[in-house]
Amino acid sequence: MIAPVPFNSAVNALEAKRMLVGRDTPFAPEQGVAIIEAAAAREEADALCTLAALRAAGAWTRPSWPEALDLLQRAAEVGSADARTQLCLLSSDRMLSANVRWGVERSDDRWRWLREIIDPEAWVPTRPAVQVGESPRGWTAENFATPELCEWLITRAAGRFKPALMRDVTTGVAKALDSRTCSDFVFDIVEGGIVMLLLRIKISNATSIPVPHMEPPQIFHYLIGEEIKPHHDFLFDGKRGYGAEGSYMGDRMATFLMYLNDGYEGGELEFPRGDYRYKGKPGDGIFFASQRDGKPDPTSLHAAAPITRGEKFILSQWIHDRPFTA
Numbered sequence: 001m002i003a004p005v006p007f008n009s010a011v012n013a014l015e016a017k018r019m020l021v022g023r024d025t026p027f028a029p030e031q032g033v034a035i036i037e038a039a040a041a042r043e044e045a046d047a048l049c050t051l052a053a054l055r056a057a058g059a060w061t062r063p064s065w066p067e068a069l070d071l072l073q074r075a076a077e078v079g080s081a082d083a084r085t086q087l088c089l090l091s092s093d094r095m096l097s098a099n100v101r102w103g104v105e106r107s108d109d110r111w112r113w114l115r116e117i118i119d120p121e122a123w124v125p126t127r128p129a130v131q132v133g134e135s136p137r138g139w140t141a142e143n144f145a146t147p148e149l150c151e152w153l154i155t156r157a158a159g160r161f162k163p164a165l166m167r168d169v170t171t172g173v174a175k176a177l178d179s180r181t182c183s184d185f186v187f188d189i190v191e192g193g194i195v196m197l198l199l200r201i202k203i204s205n206a207t208s209i210p211v212p213h214m215e216p217p218q219i220f221h222y223l224i225g226e227e228i229k230p231h232h233d234f235l236f237d238g239k240r241g242y243g244a245e246g247s248y249m250g251d252r253m254a255t256f257l258m259y260l261n262d263g264y265e266g267g268e269l270e271f272p273r274g275d276y277r278y279k280g281k282p283g284d285g286i287f288f289a290s291q292r293d294g295k296p297d298p299t300s301l302h303a304a305a306p307i308t309r310g311e312k313f314i315l316s317q318w319i320h321d322r323p324f325t326a
Contacts, residue, residue, distance in 0.1 A: 013039040013047050020060075021188045033060045040071070048075035049083040053193045065120050072194060073115040086195050087114040089149055090123060097148075124202040129287070133276040136300040138288035141206045145199070145283040150260040152195065154313050157185035157219045164220065164228075179229035182304070184316075186218040203256050203317055207287055212323040215252075219260070220304075220314050222267060227306040230272050233318060234296040243326030250324065251296075256287040256317040264310030273299045291321065 012035055018025045019032030033054060039047030048071050054061050056068035075083035088097040091114045100110045107113075129139035161183035187196055196217065204211045220228075235242070236251035257269065259280035268279045269286065278286050290300045304314075 013044060017050055017190045020054075020190055023188075029060045037061075043074070043078050045075050045078045045080035045083070048072075048078065049080045049086075049193070050190060052083070053189060053197065056194050056197050057189060059189055068194060069115050069118055069120075073111050076111040076114075082193065084111065085152060086193055087111060087118070089146075089152055089195050090114075090118045090120075090198070092117050092119065092122060094146075120198060123198050124205055126202055126206045129206055132278070132286075133271070133274055133288070135273070135275050136271065136288050136290070136297050137292070138271075138274075138276065138278075138286060139206075140278070140280070141285035141287070142280065143283055144202070144206070144258060144285035147282055149195070149199070150258075150282045150313075153219060153315060154260050156187075156191065157221070157313075160185045161219075161221045166231075179231065181226040182220050182222045182228060183226075184218045184220050186216050188216055192217070200317070203285075203319075206285065207254055207256060207319060209254060209319050210323075213253075213320045215318040215320070215324050217315060217317045220312075220316055222264075222304065222307045222312040222314075224307050224309065224311070228304040230270075230301050230303040232290065232296065232298075232301055234290045234300070248326035250320045250322040250326070251291070252318050253291045253321040254287055254289050254319040256285060256319065258285040258315040258317075259283070260313040260315060261311075264307055264312045266305050266308035267312045268305045270303045270305055271299070271301065272303065273301050294321075 015025060016032040016035035016039075019028040019035075021027070036047045036051050036054070040051045051061075052068045052071035052075060053059075055064050055071060057063070072083045072087060076087055084100075088100055091097040093114075096117075097114065100114060126141060126144065129141045131137070131139050162185070164180050164182050164184040166177045166180055200211050200214060200217065203214070233252045233255050236249065241247045241249050259282055261282055268277050270277045280286060288300060288302070289297060291297055
């Protein structure tokens with residue numbers, strides 16, 4: 001049993017966020033939430049912002065989008081830069097959001113104004129995806145996200161990228177491979193905030209696959225010469241379970257990618273056995289199936305071509321054929 005942690009320290013509030021995901025500390029989400037709720041009651045800005053995301057997700061706490069947005073507003077009012085940026089991104093009034101973001105609008109009520117015009121249900125609809133390939137099956141969702149959201153995602157991951165690893169499903173061990181030379185940053189519920197929760201719902205609407213089927217999202221970062229050589233995204237060998245308890249029998253059935261920047265050369269998404277290739281502009285999405293008729297589709301072999309100039313950032317969301325618990 002984990003010893004109780006006192007509630008009277010900002011350091012403890014930071015430790016509590018780690019408890020939610022077991023990062024460099026024992027996984028103890030209920031205890032972490034209790035500490036965060038206590039800090040939020042004292043109107044600590046970071047705790048209010050974190051609790052907003054937990055309340056929106058219903059993670060170890062009662063779900064409530066209205067309460068989540070109220071908490072985000074209060075976090076912004078007491079100084080959370082994170083909450084302020086998220087309110088601007090979620091607002092349906094881009095002019096007001098821009099004025100607030102760049103300091104043109106300085107009214108004490110500006111965070112309330114933004115909160116009041118946020119409608120989560122209106123934020124997540126998508127235009128119908130356009131099928132661009134049959135082998136493998138692929139669809140584009142262009143203009144899926146705003147430039148501001150793409151910029152926020154890149155900024156969120158800045159300075160936190162690590163060498164991208166490939167997990168061996170038979171051993172469960174992740175290791176660096178010469179075939180994957182880029183770096184990545186993986187979001188968790190703490191890092192993603194309310195914006196990421198809604199973005200994943202939007203991806204769900206585009207792909208018609210529920211959010212619980214999704215792995216944690218990540219951003220891949222490619223510098224000059226970096227690439228991912230041809231590979232498949234499916235993992236399951238059809239025989240041995242995997243995951244933390246070795247009992248997960250699911251597999252990736254689709255991959256959603258969203259381009260976050262331009263100004264680079266190379267980096268195309270290529271399908272060596274397929275009938276198309278793709279390179280989007282910032283905010284464009286593409287998704288493709290890794291399975292066909294419930295079986296791995298060999299034509300889903302794909303690669304990220306080397307970068308020849310500049311650098312590339314892309315959001316990756318792997319989606320499984322069942323709720324992801326591995």
